[in-house]
Structures are given as C-alpha cells and as structure tokens.
Amino acid sequence: xxxxxxxxxxxxFQPEYDNDLKxxxxxxxxxxxxxxxxxxxxxxxxxxxxxIFGIVFVKAEIISWFRIQEMFRLQSFHMYGIIGSAVIxxxxxxxxxxxxxxxxxxxxxxxxxxxxxxxxxxxxGLLFGIGWAITGACxxxxxxxxxxxxxxxxxxxxxxxxxxxxxxxxxxxxxx
Amino acid sequence: xxxxxxxxxxxxxxxxxxxxxxxxxxxxxxxxxxxxxSMRHVCAACLPANIPYFKYDWKKEIWNLVFVAGxxxxxxxxxxxxxNPNEIIVNETLKTELAGYGITDFSNALIPSDIVSWENLxxxxxxxxxxxxxxxxxxxxxxxxGCTSGHSIMGLSALSxxxxxxxxxxxxxxxxxxxxxxxxxxxx
Numbered sequence: 376x377x378x379x380x381x382x383x384x385x386x387x388f389q390p391e392y393d394n395d396l397k398x399x400x401x402x403x404x405x406x407x408x409x410x411x412x413x414x415x416x417x418x419x420x421x422x423x424x425x426x427i428f429g430i431v432f433v434k435a436e437i438i439s440w441f442r443i444q445e446m447f448r449l450q451s452f453h454m455y456g457i458i459g460s461a462v463i464x465x466x467x468x469x470x471x472x473x474x475x476x477x478x479x480x481x482x483x484x485x486x487x488x489x490x491x492x493x494x495x496x497x498x499x500g501l502l503f504g505i506g507w508a509i510t511g512a513c514x515x516x517x518x519x520x521x522x523x524x525x526x527x528x529x530x531x532x533x534x535x536x537x538x539x540x541x542x543x544x545x546x547x548x549x550x551x
Numbered sequence: 552x553x554x555x556x557x558x559x560x561x562x563x564x565x566x567x568x569x570x571x572x573x574x575x576x577x578x579x580x581x582x583x584x585x586x587x588x589s590m591r592h593v594c595a596a597c598l599p600a601n602i603p604y605f606k607y608d609w610k611k612e613i614w615n616l617v618f619v620a621g622x623x624x625x626x627x628x629x630x631x632x633x634x635n636p637n638e639i640i641v642n643e644t645l646k647t648e649l650a651g652y653g654i655t656d657f658s659n660a661l662i663p664s665d666i667v668s669w670e671n672l673x674x675x676x677x678x679x680x681x682x683x684x685x686x687x688x689x690x691x692x693x694x695x696x697g698c699t700s701g702h703s704i705m706g707l708s709a710l711s712x713x714x715x716x717x718x719x720x721x722x723x724x725x726x727x728x729x730x731x732x733x734x735x736x737x738x739x
Contacts, residue, residue: 395607395608395611398603398606398607399607399608399611399612413580417580418613418614418617419617420579420580421576421579421580421582421614421615421617421618421621422617422618422620422621422624423621424572424575424576424579424618424621425617425618425619425620425621425622425623425624425625426621426622426624426625426628427568427621427625428569428572428618428621428622428625429621429622429623429624429625429626429627429628429629430625430626430628430629430633431560431565431568431569431625432622432625432626432629433625433626433629433630433633433661434556434559434560434565434629434633434635435559435560435561435562435564435565436559436639436660436661437565437569438626438661439639439660439661439662440661440662440663440667441639441641441645441657441660441663443725443729444645444649444729444733445641445642445645446725447725447726447728447729447730448642448644448645448729448730450642450644450645451642452562453562454562456562456563456566457562457565457566457569458566458699458703458704459566460562460563460566460567460570461566461567461569461570461704462570462703462704462707462708463570464566464567464569464570464571464573465570465571465572465573465574465584465704465705465707465708466707466708466709466710468570468571468573468574468577468708469573469574469577469708469709469710471574472574472577472578477578479577479578479579479580479581480578480579480580481580483581485577485578485581486581487577487583487709488583489709489711489713490696490697490702490706490711490713490714491713492712492713492716495694495695495696496695496696496713496716496717496720497695497716497720498694498695499690499691499692499693499694499695499696499720500691500695500702500716500717500718500719500720500721500723500724501691501720501723501724501727502687502690502691502694502695502724503687503688503690503691503692503694503695503698503720503721503724504691504720504721504722504723504724504725504726504727504728505687505691505724505725505727505728505732506684506685506686506687506688506690506691506724506728507688507699507721507724507725507728508724508725508726508727508728508729508732508733509679509680509683509684509687509728509732509733510680510681510684510685510688511661511662511663512688513586513587513688513692513698513699513700514586514587514589514590514688514689514692514698514700515586515619515622515698515699515700517685517688518586518619518620518622518623518626519622519623519625519626519629520626520661520662521623521626522622522623522624522625522626522627522628522629522630523626523627523629523630523661524627524630525659525661525662525667526669527662527667527668527669527672527681528662528667528681530672530681530682530685531681531682531684531685531688532590532685533685534681534682534683534684534685534686534689535590535685535686535688535689535692536590536593536594536689537685537686537689538685538686538687538688538689538690538691538693539587539590539591539593539594539689539690539692539693540594540598540600540602540605540689541686541689541690542604542689542690542693542694543591543594543602543604543605543693544600544602544604546602546603546604547603549694
C-alpha cells in the first residue's frame, strides 16, 4: 500500500467513512473506492472520458432503438460484437492491472469490490432487460440520446429516476 | 478523416473503446465503471426523503454525475461534428415487421420517431415506451445492482459470477420484451 499521499483525515473518521461506503455499495452498486480528497476540477477528467464514451455510443449506433431490436431478434451481430469485444478488452485490462499491481495515477492501489449475489439480481435483471428492449436504451444511452437532441427522452430519464426512487422506498419490502 | 468518422463506426472499433473505459476509470481515480448508480445519486441529492437507501454522502460519488454529463455532451458533439448524412441501415425483416406497427420513420437513427415523440407522449404506446419503459430501467437496474455497464461490462471484466447471472437475466428479459411484449403492445 502506498500510504504516503493519502489517509490523512480518513483514519480519524474511519467508522463514519466505512458506514457511508457500506451504504453506497449496498446492492452491489459501483462505488468510489478512492480515499483521496480532491478539488472539484479533478472531476474534469471524468467529463472527458464521458464525452468520448458518448461519442462512441452515438457513432456506433449502440444507443439506437433499431439496433437493440435487431439484437434481441438475432438479426444482427453488431451489438454482440460490441459487448463481446468490450468485455474482452475490459477483462484483459483488469487482469493486467491485477497481474502487475498497477496503481492509479495518484499511486493508490486499485480495488474492485466483489458484487454480492441476491435474488434481486435475477428479478431486477429481468425487469431491466424488459425496459431495455422497450426503450432501446440502458441508462447510459438515455443521457447520450438526450444529448443528440431527442428531448422527449428527458421524460424517460425522469421516469427512470422515479423508478430508482420507488425502489429505494420499497427496498425493505422487496425479496432480496 | 471527418468523412470516415461520420459513417457509423464498426463494432470492432467501438467495442474495444468501450472496454477501455474500464481501465481508464480505474487508473484515473479508482472508479468502477457504472452508469445507473448516477440516478441513485440524483435521488440522494434531490429527494432523499429520509429513505435509508438514499442517506449517504452523494458528494463522494459526484464524479459519476460528471461522467454522465460527459456522455450527454458527447452525444451532442457526435451529432454536431460527426453527423451521418445517410439514413440508418436496418435489417429488412425488422423493417417489414416495424412497418406493420406503423413505424416507418427512420430519419432519427436512434429512436422510432413515429411513437417516441412529444406528440405521442400521452398516447397508450407512447406512455408504454417512454414512461413505463423508463420506469423499468430505473427500478430494475437498482434492484439488480447495476446495468449493462456496471454488470455486463465492468462486472464481467472482473469475472464476477453475480454479473454473469445479471447479464443473462438482462438478455432473457430483453428477448421476452422484444419478441413477445413489444409486438403485442405495438399491434394495437
């Protein structure tokens, strides 16, 4: 562990930090593992990654309702090629990061928390799959579609946020 | 150059670029790639309503909101700078099927403008595709703990069994909706 740059305030507030992290990663949500405190402009780099990502989304027609319909009717290889090659490149990168113990650009150890399994993965997964085919979009494409000027998708995004909120409200009553 | 970039990008270019998002976010700041969680942060920031699930320090995840803002800007730039002048090429069998539902407008390559539009928002089909579909995306992804990016790209890259199960369920739900539910709704 490379501790010389960070962990200054974190240790003092360790219990609170841990609780908050636990709450955020509840239900296998992706969370921020970094313990570094940064100025706001450090986030600009994520904006740039997002911009590149959004351009790829549009240019490869990944966010096209028609491409999604083709995928689920086995009428085109396009989407399978994209997801397949993305996973291969992603898995290779993660493997290399673990093999050579590569650190972040700030020297932090890279941690990927395991995603715990519960019944929600199946039930929620099926529900999301249905939503994906109906709208032709997963959450990422919603943002990109709005960016392309399809303003009515703002309603879809708003409805998705509402779905998220309702899930949070009913969470304790739902089978997990 | 611009001419080449304006054409639809093939899967073997786009796929690896998307895959590279995984190491990019890990190396830039130990962030695990995921998009649907952004909607949870929006809830936590705007309307936590004392619900335990939204009571956390969302500011620690602000990078995620910046990231999705980038995706939105990327979508805008792709249209402004690299607009494809040609109509989207859709599978002929699908075209025939869609014509049966009255979907013949392919001028917007990304959405079926015949149904997904402000004019049709309050029609039965419009409500189903715009509002109900969106609700399932938000509810389902949170219930499953991730979406196509968090589970299918990030999770599978980390060889997570949970994410493999999730991805199989996404696909199963999608096949059901595209081949049974959606044709039934659209035939009204």
